Amino acid sequence: MSAVVKVTNLTKSYGDTAAVSGVSFELEENKIYGLLGRNGAGKTTIMHMLTAQQFASGGNIEVFGEEPYENESVLRRVCFIKESQKYPQMFTVKDVLDVSALLHPNWDAAYAAELAEAFGLPTKRKVHKLSRGMLSAVGVVVGLASRAPLTIFDEPYLGLDAVARALFYDRLLEDYAEHPRTVILSTHLIDEVSRLLEHVLLIDQGRLLLDQDVERLSGMAYTVVGSAARIDSFVSGKKVLSRDAMGAIASATVMGEASPQERREAAERGLEFSPVSLQQLIVHLTGRQKEEREAVSS
Amino acid sequence: MSFLIDDSRPIFVQIAERIENDIIEGALPEESQVPSTNQFAAFYQINPATAAKGVNLLTEQGILYKKRGIGMFVAAGAKASLVEKRREQFYEQYVVAMMREAEKLGITQDQLADMVRKGGNKS
Amino acid sequence: MNVAQRGRTKAVTSTILKDKFSWYLLPWIIAGSSFAVNLIVSIFAKDVITTGGVASLYIYILTAGIMSVSNTLPFMIGFSVRRSDYFWGTGGAIGLVGAICAAGLTFLSYVESEWIDGWGVGLYFFHLPYYSEGSAPVQFLNYFLVIVFLFYLGFAIACLAKRFGKNGMFLFSIAVLAIGTVLSYVMTERGWWIDFGHWLAGRTMLELAGGTAPLTLLFMAISYALLRRTSV
Numbered sequence: 001m002s003a004v005v006k007v008t009n010l011t012k013s014y015g016d017t018a019a020v021s022g023v024s025f026e027l028e029e030n031k032i033y034g035l036l037g038r039n040g041a042g043k044t045t046i047m048h049m050l051t052a053q054q055f056a057s058g059g060n061i062e063v064f065g066e067e068p069y070e071n072e073s074v075l076r077r078v079c080f081i082k083e084s085q086k087y088p089q090m091f092t093v094k095d096v097l098d099v100s101a102l103l104h105p106n107w108d109a110a111y112a113a114e115l116a117e118a119f120g121l122p123t124k125r126k127v128h129k130l131s132r133g134m135l136s137a138v139g140v141v142v143g144l145a146s147r148a149p150l151t152i153f154d155e156p157y158l159g160l161d162a163v164a165r166a167l168f169y170d171r172l173l174e175d176y177a178e179h180p181r182t183v184i185l186s187t188h189l190i191d192e193v194s195r196l197l198e199h200v201l202l203i204d205q206g207r208l209l210l211d212q213d214v215e216r217l218s219g220m221a222y223t224v225v226g227s228a229a230r231i232d233s234f235v236s237g238k239k240v241l242s243r244d245a246m247g248a249i250a251s252a253t254v255m256g257e258a259s260p261q262e263r264r265e266a267a268e269r270g271l272e273f274s275p276v277s278l279q280q281l282i283v284h285l286t287g288r289q290k291e292e293r294e295a296v297s298s
Numbered sequence: 299m300s301f302l303i304d305d306s307r308p309i310f311v312q313i314a315e316r317i318e319n320d321i322i323e324g325a326l327p328e329e330s331q332v333p334s335t336n337q338f339a340a341f342y343q344i345n346p347a348t349a350a351k352g353v354n355l356l357t358e359q360g361i362l363y364k365k366r367g368i369g370m371f372v373a374a375g376a377k378a379s380l381v382e383k384r385r386e387q388f389y390e391q392y393v394v395a396m397m398r399e400a401e402k403l404g405i406t407q408d409q410l411a412d413m414v415r416k417g418g419n420k421s
Numbered sequence: 422m423n424v425a426q427r428g429r430t431k432a433v434t435s436t437i438l439k440d441k442f443s444w445y446l447l448p449w450i451i452a453g454s455s456f457a458v459n460l461i462v463s464i465f466a467k468d469v470i471t472t473g474g475v476a477s478l479y480i481y482i483l484t485a486g487i488m489s490v491s492n493t494l495p496f497m498i499g500f501s502v503r504r505s506d507y508f509w510g511t512g513g514a515i516g517l518v519g520a521i522c523a524a525g526l527t528f529l530s531y532v533e534s535e536w537i538d539g540w541g542v543g544l545y546f547f548h549l550p551y552y553s554e555g556s557a558p559v560q561f562l563n564y565f566l567v568i569v570f571l572f573y574l575g576f577a578i579a580c581l582a583k584r585f586g587k588n589g590m591f592l593f594s595i596a597v598l599a600i601g602t603v604l605s606y607v608m609t610e611r612g613w614w615i616d617f618g619h620w621l622a623g624r625t626m627l628e629l630a631g632g633t634a635p636l637t638l639l640f641m642a643i644s645y646a647l648l649r650r651t652s653v
Contacts, residue, residue: 032345082499088493090439195344
């Protein structure tokens with residue numbers, strides 16, 4: 001499989017502070033990726049560098065095998081829907097769609113019109129007069145109808161209600177199935193999108209913490225609940241992500257997979273197991289102290 | 299988000315189980331065509347690759363087979379072999395768990411047997 | 422430049438010109454209102470009035486050059502447009518608008534001088550002595566060169582602001598002020614002002630307008646270099 005994106009040792013620093021440091025990953029063709037992490041982790045900076053909108057301080061970026069900077073053959077295949085996208089003062093929604101048609105070779109105008117209607121977009125209205133949700137919907141329509149081989153959505157749902165978000169996920173899956181492409185979804189609403197994703201990149205404090213298939217992640221940790229003393233003996237020697245206690249009852253989230261035998265033995269001692277969702281796992285991984293985090297990623 | 303899928307186990311395993319259920323219950327008769335992975339993906343709102351993984355799991359077990367250019371079909375004898383497999387799992391999955399819970403609640407084995415009989419009469 | 426690249430440059434031009442009001446109408450509304458004010462004044466004035474009110478259109482073009490960058494650059498870069506395509510696409514837009522404005526001004530100057538001499542009230546607004554000398558093509562060229570020059574002056578300043586931010590602009594303003602002060606001091610000291618005045622008076626309008634061309638090219642080169650390193 002050919003790599004659509006290949007990033008090696010990517011670094012971006014502002015003076016002494018590093019926004020992104022030493023990030024390396026590859027994205028394969030026609031997969032849906034989740035670029036996850038807390039606000040300010042460096043996700044948006046990475047996406048800006050991938051699309052040559054910001055300059056890297058170090059490292060190497062290849063998109064479709066070439067450097068993206070001022071590279072027309074790369075950029076015409078890329079559609080980046082930014083949360084902070086600016087629009088010209090006088091532009092109407094229709095103007096945005098018209099210009100998108102000129103810039104994206106795979107643009108499907110009929111599909112764009114259908115999407116705009118589905119999201120209830122007033123196409124004659126000025127973009128500057130749109131609500132936050134409607135503004136997000138403009139991005140969603142452009143991102144889907146562009147059918148760009150590399151489509152990047154940065155927090156595409158801001159201001160969208162649950163119904164509109166579900167519509168976005170529906171349309172994304174539907175159109176992706178018919179027109180496969182590489183999609184990067186950057187978000188912190190992890191629970192909502194985790195099932196859409198095939199692979200996850202987790203960025204934390206400018207570093208790549210996880211680069212893993214979603215299926216592998218769902219078995220990466222588990223939570224065990226029971227009497228405090230038994231929990232402590234069960235988790236000794238294991239990588240504990242978090243431990244909570246309430247009276248005599250304790251719960252611990254443990255990194256790794258419990259063997260069937262371990263589970264049986266623990267169940268006999270009255271311990272209960274529960275799965276850890278992707279969102280919970282990421283909260284555990286990114287909500288911790290620096291030293292602990294380094295222990296996990298090593 | 300589809301409520302038919304939960305986070306307790308890998309999603310592709312749950313997809314495979316849903317197809318298995320449909321075969322056992324007769325909703326998907328033998329030699330009938332199975333929905334495409336894209337249809338599964340759209341219906342359960344999951345990544346098509348995940349749906350494909352679930353379908354592949356059943357293909358590897360010989361439950362489904364591929365007709366080139368047409369799609370996936372339920373193999374002959376699939377239902378019987380699935381029922382056999384499920385029966386093996388039944389003890390582990392239901393009986394052992396039931397005994398454990400009964401013990402916790404102080405239900406004797408006789409009382410438990412009575413309950414099972416009563417449940418059997420109801421259905 | 423291949424076909425696909427030309428397509429993206431055109432996309433930039435059409436993006437900029439989508440704001441038809443600001444590019445095709447507003448210059449004439451501004452020049453027109455300046456004209457209207459002068460017309461009213463000249464109705465009551467006894468003397469023939471020759472006014473430089475057309476300058477209002479030039480000032481508008483200068484501000485348009487400044488505004489254009491913040492209005493369209495972040496949008497276009499965000500929509501996967503190359504910086505160089507943005508630069509040439511902008512050039513296409515101002516080339517077209519400049520030509521339309523220059524043609525309009527040439528036409529009005531002709532109308533004013535040949536058909537309705539002084540609008541019946543002795544107002545010379547579009548056709549000015551010295552300024553409007555020369556044949557129609559020469560006049561057109563004069564207008565066009567000045568308009569493009571002013572646009573790129575504004576454009577270069579805006580690119581500088583975009584590239585280096587407020588601090589950069591602050592340092593730049595101080596530098597320009599310092600150089601200007603030193604230069605005018607030296608010119609006063611050596612008595613060069615008078616020579617300069619004589620030199621200016623000896624030029625034709627075409628020579629002066631043509632003199633902006635190297636500066637325009639300089640501003641273009643500066644803008645291009647700044648744009649290439651601008652991030653959004």
